[in-house]
Amino acid sequence: MSTNEFIVSLSCPDRPGIVHAVSGALLQAGCNITESQQFESPETHNFFMRIAVATEQPIASLRAALEPIEAAFSMTLDISAEGAPLRTLIMCSTEGHALNDLLFAQRAGTLPIEVPVIVSNHLDLKPMADFYGIEFVHIPVTAATKADAEAQLLELVAKHDIDLVVLARYMQILSDDLCRALNGKAINIHHSFLPSFKGAKPYHQAHARGVKLIGATAHYVTADLDEGPIIEQEVIRVDHARTANQFVAMGRNVEGRTLTRAVGWHAERRVMLDGHRTVVFS
Incomplete structure (x- = not known):
């Protein structure tokens, strides 16, 4: 199977366990994290994260894996193909x-x-x-x-x-x-x-x-x-x-x-x- 590359970007109110939950869900979806950046705003206490992943799974599998996490943490979540115009x-x-x-x-x-x-x-x-x-x-x-x-x-x-x-x-x-x-x-x-x-x-x-x-x-x-x-x-x-x-x-x-x-x-x-x-x- 060919490797697909995606960008996962998310924001939500900051609280413990976000990175663990997201990375665990991506692992279960068969993703390899190739790049990860995160930031917690000290003024608004919002958490932001951008993750690049490689996987043989389609984008639908990523969405299904992250859907429970999105709901649990009240996230704004976006998944897109890396480099897609x-x-x-x-x-x-x-x-x-x-x-x-x-x-x-x-x-x-x-x-x-x-x-x-x-x-x-x-x-x-x-x-x-x-x-x-x-x-x-x-x-x-x-x-x-x-x-x-x-x-x-x-x-x-x-x-x-x-x-x-x-x-x-x-x-x-x-x-x-x-x-x-x-x-x-x-x-x-x-x-x-x-x-x-x-x-x-x-x-x-x-x-x-x-x-x-x-x-x-x-x-x-x-x-x-x-x-x-x-x-x-x-x-x-x-x-x-x-x-x-x-x-x-x-x-x-x-x-x-x-x-x-x-x-x-x-x-x-x-x-x-x-x-x-x-x-x-x-």
């Missing part, structure tokens, strides 16, 4: 740097996602979607059409069996209802500055104020704008010799890298929610 819908507007980084990494085989459709409120990036051979759906958004536009988006999520929605510089605010519908399944990217600059041309604002650090934050989407649980951040140093346009170019590079890492970790089941924070296993 996550079906991902990408949303964008007019800036293509983050979209291109995601699609290039996916095509290069370094990002375990499958992208059946790209959605945009503009037509600017359709040529990029065409280049990568991905369906491009144009859904214009105005105040009057916002509800219908979001309904179309959810129809696409259902139609394409989407597991993750990525906002790759999608410049529209999602409604509270849509944020709730995509809870834990939507990732956004935005710039990170100290101090923070909002509104038009944030990199030009940062340049005018003599900022010495610029960066990006990738986070889960919530109804609180740009304040969802953070998955990944990166900062780089800049100085007085840089122009505003150089700030923009450097910021785009950081945004693309940061978003791609965050999406990759999510696709590999390395990220788990702990209230307003995340646990990210390396």
Whole structure:
């Protein structure tokens, strides 16, 4: 029989016996544990675990073996085939740097996602979607059409069996209802500055104020704008010799890298929610 490789990820209130119960159930299911990471949050007292296993048994056998453990410990449990690409819908507007980084990494085989459709409120990036051979759906958004536009988006999520929605510089605010519908399944990217600059041309604002650090934050989407649980951040140093346009170019590079890492970790089941924070296993 061939060997199957799976990722088991779980979270639950912390208490004695979790690791023993899980590892015992996996042993009974004929699994060899090849990697294991765990964390107990001192703030929330929740327990998190990510386990890689190899077995000749199908995924149904693992689910059956872990089902009693899941119930006994009130677990949130996920089992997936290791390396299986996550079906991902990408949303964008007019800036293509983050979209291109995601699609290039996916095509290069370094990002375990499958992208059946790209959605945009503009037509600017359709040529990029065409280049990568991905369906491009144009859904214009105005105040009057916002509800219908979001309904179309959810129809696409259902139609394409989407597991993750990525906002790759999608410049529209999602409604509270849509944020709730995509809870834990939507990732956004935005710039990170100290101090923070909002509104038009944030990199030009940062340049005018003599900022010495610029960066990006990738986070889960919530109804609180740009304040969802953070998955990944990166900062780089800049100085007085840089122009505003150089700030923009450097910021785009950081945004693309940061978003791609965050999406990759999510696709590999390395990220788990702990209230307003995340646990990210390396």
